[in-house]
Amino acid sequence: MLLPGVTAVFVRASSPRTAQPSGNRSRLPSSDRPTAVGCVKSALNPPSPADQTRTIRINAAAIADAVSGVVPDAAVLARSSPGALSIIYAGPRARCPDPARPPDRTLDLPDRLLMPGLVNAHTHLDLTHIGPVHHEPGDGFVKWVDHIRANRRSDDDAIDDAVRLGIARSIAGGTAVVGDIAGAPAGRMTVAPARALACSPLIGVSYLEFFGIGGSAADATRRLTEFTRELMPATRRQLDGSGVRLGLQPHAPNTVDLGVYRWAASLARTHGLPLSTHLSETPEERSFVSDAAGPQRELLERLGVWHDSILDHIGKGKHPVAHLLPILETQPVLCAHVNDAPDGAIRTLAGSGTPVVYCPRASEYFGAAEHFGSHRYRDMLAAGVPVCLGTDSIVNLDTPDRISVLDEMRLLHRRDGVDARTLLAMATVNGADALGVDRQLVTLEPGPVLALIPVPVPPGTREPWNDAMMQKSAPEPPILSRERF
Numbered sequence: 001m002l003l004p005g006v007t008a009v010f011v012r013a014s015s016p017r018t019a020q021p022s023g024n025r026s027r028l029p030s031s032d033r034p035t036a037v038g039c040v041k042s043a044l045n046p047p048s049p050a051d052q053t054r055t056i057r058i059n060a061a062a063i064a065d066a067v068s069g070v071v072p073d074a075a076v077l078a079r080s081s082p083g084a085l086s087i088i089y090a091g092p093r094a095r096c097p098d099p100a101r102p103p104d105r106t107l108d109l110p111d112r113l114l115m116p117g118l119v120n121a122h123t124h125l126d127l128t129h130i131g132p133v134h135h136e137p138g139d140g141f142v143k144w145v146d147h148i149r150a151n152r153r154s155d156d157d158a159i160d161d162a163v164r165l166g167i168a169r170s171i172a173g174g175t176a177v178v179g180d181i182a183g184a185p186a187g188r189m190t191v192a193p194a195r196a197l198a199c200s201p202l203i204g205v206s207y208l209e210f211f212g213i214g215g216s217a218a219d220a221t222r223r224l225t226e227f228t229r230e231l232m233p234a235t236r237r238q239l240d241g242s243g244v245r246l247g248l249q250p251h252a253p254n255t256v257d258l259g260v261y262r263w264a265a266s267l268a269r270t271h272g273l274p275l276s277t278h279l280s281e282t283p284e285e286r287s288f289v290s291d292a293a294g295p296q297r298e299l300l301e302r303l304g305v306w307h308d309s310i311l312d313h314i315g316k317g318k319h320p321v322a323h324l325l326p327i328l329e330t331q332p333v334l335c336a337h338v339n340d341a342p343d344g345a346i347r348t349l350a351g352s353g354t355p356v357v358y359c360p361r362a363s364e365y366f367g368a369a370e371h372f373g374s375h376r377y378r379d380m381l382a383a384g385v386p387v388c389l390g391t392d393s394i395v396n397l398d399t400p401d402r403i404s405v406l407d408e409m410r411l412l413h414r415r416d417g418v419d420a421r422t423l424l425a426m427a428t429v430n431g432a433d434a435l436g437v438d439r440q441l442v443t444l445e446p447g448p449v450l451a452l453i454p455v456p457v458p459p460g461t462r463e464p465w466n467d468a469m470m471q472k473s474a475p476e477p478p479i480l481s482r483e484r485f
């Protein structure tokens with residue numbers, strides 16, 4: 001549903017700034033950054049003639065962001081121009097300043113809570129065509145992996161279609177920033193998801209996933225090297241100005257040799273690529289890494305890639321987090337899931353400054369708590385681990401119409417009673433930090449913002465946050481001004 005008189009498209013910040021994560025600060029020299037081509041979004045940020053700048057005031061039941069928490073009876077004063085939205089003021093209505101001239105438009109939304117666009121730090125948009133799939137946790141992770149392998153699309157046009165569907169589902173959920181995992185069909189690294197993201201309103205990182213263990217390790221390092229030499233430079237030029245960057249995603253410790261992780265980490269340092277991985281997700285991963293046993297070993301044997309060289313680094317009795325420490329201590333690696341996190345693992349994550357993406361619905365879908373107990377994201381936060389939120393793919397979600405961390409926030413609110421500011425930090429600024437995106441863009445602080453998301457609440461409510469968290473409907477399309485004001 002559209003708000004009356006409001007255009008339902010995203011506003012792009014005047015400059016889709018991305019910050020380099022610490023340890024990954026290398027940048028292309030300016031001479032290697034030609035103008036973006038095709039549908040890349042640099043054209044969305046032209047200088048705005050003064051007469052196209054408009055101000056809008058929105059009076060809302062409440063606003064909420066990670067900096068100020070929930071502010072009831074609030075007002076937002078914003079400036080819009082083609083392709084840009086900038087907050088002038090967001091706070092209590094009574095303190096909203098009167099601009100020199102009246103706003104060009106005023107919206108009264110007594111039944112909406114407004115929040116900034118959300119950050120989904122771990123998702124797989126190229127699986128969106130599959131849709132939600134019922135899964136019995138007792139069937140195990142390997143059976144599920146077989147299902148995904150059978151349904152993953154292999155040619156770039158079909159992948160592009162799936163990612164575009166995922167982008168639409170993400171926007172329907174109020175998402176502004178993604179950490180998207182670009183799967184490797186038949187082992188081939190593809191930039192099709194990155195190109196699709198660059199043509200969309202979303203910004204973030206497209207992490208190119210790869211596998212490489214035992215018999216497939218040498219192939220993986222060769223493909224990685226070829227990618228950075230051949231496909232990556234031109235793709236980066238095409239993405240320039242889009243707010244979308246390439247990254248690398250070694251899949252998981254049970255599918256990637258430690259030596260291949262090292263190789264990827266060194267390429268990432270050399271080329272300024274962010275890194276992410278799945279880590280400590282399943283009991284199968286734990287028994288494989290610790291004991292070189294279990295269904296994951298059987299899977300590798302079935303695929304014909306098991307090689308005894310794997311025993312050089314696997315089967316040493318280590319927890320997956322300890323196993324990966326040589327990589328984590330060299331540079332930031334965004335680690336998805338970490339369902340299995342004993343005290344020592346949390347200390348390692350905190351000590352190495354490793355950010356974690358918790359995907360609450362995915363953890364429930366696979367029954368992680370039955371194996372490892374409740375997810376320890378609150379202990380991680382208390383220990384100083386930056387924890388953000390992700391959805392994983394739509395396959396494990398209960399919301400076929402959207403892919404959104406709003407629903408992860410709602411689950412944690414209902415199940416664990418987590419306070420608003422913690423949820424908002426996990427759903428916005430922590431994810432932005434982890435993806436190297438300027439956190440300002442996902443707050444309501446004065447300055448550029450990517451989007452304003454309205455969530456319906458009952459008119460006159462005294463508990464707008466609780467009402468927004470307890471309902472199950474999608475947020476409305478982002479509020480925006482670009483064409484109307």
Ligand SMILES: [Zn+2]
Pocket residue numbers: 122123124181278336392393
């Ligand atoms: Zn994943």
